Amino acid sequence: MxxxxxxxxxxxxxxxxxxxxxxxxxxxxxxxxxxxxxxxxxxxxxxxxxxxxxxxxxxxxxxxxxxFDNKDAFFDVLQDAAMEAGLEHVRETVERDPAWRSNDAGTLADAVISFYVVTFRRNRGLYHASLLRASQRKASWDVVKSANHEVLAMMVPRLVSALAQSRGIKADHDTTQALEFEVRATVQMILGMLVNSVLNDPGPLSLSSRQLRSWLQIRLRRCLGLADG
Missing domain, CATH: 1.10.10.60 (Homeodomain-like)
Incomplete structure (x- = not known):
């Protein structure tokens, strides 16, 4: 069983x-x-x-x-523990950090990028190992994707609401769906860049670069039609 x-x-x-x-x-x-x-x-x-x-x-x-039965089982437990700790951190941050209560779309967009940059830097080795295992048809990266779905469920509605307010539009069902797609698609693009930087670091988008956070924040703001911070 x-x-x-x-x-x-x-x-x-x-x-x-x-x-x-x-x-x-x-x-x-x-x-x-x-x-x-x-x-x-x-x-x-x-x-x-x-x-x-x-x-x-x-x-x-x-x-x-x-x-543990073996090293793979150990890694599974290690990864699950890291993902759960990360999710708990997100819950606390979204509830307590003033940026997440501001309802300012630019501030929230910057906060999204800050979260992901810090998370990828903190888990660089874990993510790299997970991606390598995924290339061997092991479902380790699925665990990261599942955790990220929960992260997005906490973050996206707040950014969508702020984005509708910044554009002065009524957040009805159709508008909310359109904005949610816009936000999720843009964040997916950003995550693809970060995953690529994990696999190909060092590079122009090195995780260690001081320019990474601000560069991605500008990209996200521009994709969402927001003024540069």
Whole structure:
């Protein structure tokens, strides 16, 4: 029997065994943290060894295999945890950050870009490893896409509402649908650029470039008919 993870991935029940003791749980947390740091440094699951994980975490090979069937299962859990943490951060940001309560389309557009640039920089290695696995017909990138659908569901309606206000048009059903398509299509284009920069970094759109955020903010504003910030 299989189960479905929060990100829609089917997992085998043996993929991870729940630790029964506090010390065991602390070891699990350390292994996941060690794996996260190592995958960010390498960007390739093939370069990540179980020995490196347990050595960095201060645990053992036996402790690893008591919780995970293999390295792929470990990466699945690691990625799910990263996506859930990212979603929680978005929920808090959208609720508390003044930019997301401003109802100013330009401010919201800039906030969208800031979020994605920070997210891609923070997860550069994880995303690179996930994209490489996806090329081997493994569904790891589907997990990222699923998380992004939830992000867009939180962000897009706010930007659509502000965009309608900035254009002085009534946000009826047809108008809202048209604006939502416009926003989603433009954001998809921006995400394609960021994904490309993950796979082809360094390049003109290097994730490390100081110009990246402002350049993308201008592109998004112009695509949505907004004045440059």
């Amino acid at each position: 299989t189960t479905t993870s929060p990100r829609g991935r089917e997992t085998q029940p043996g993929a991870i065994a729940a630790p029964r003791q506090t010390r065991s749980q602390q070891g699990l947390v350390r292994m996941l943290q060690a794996g996260r740091e190592l995958i960010e440094a390498s960007g390739n699951l093939d370069d990540l060894s179980i020995n490196d994980i347990v050595e960095r975490a201060g645990t053992s090979i036996g402790a690893f295999y008591r919780r």
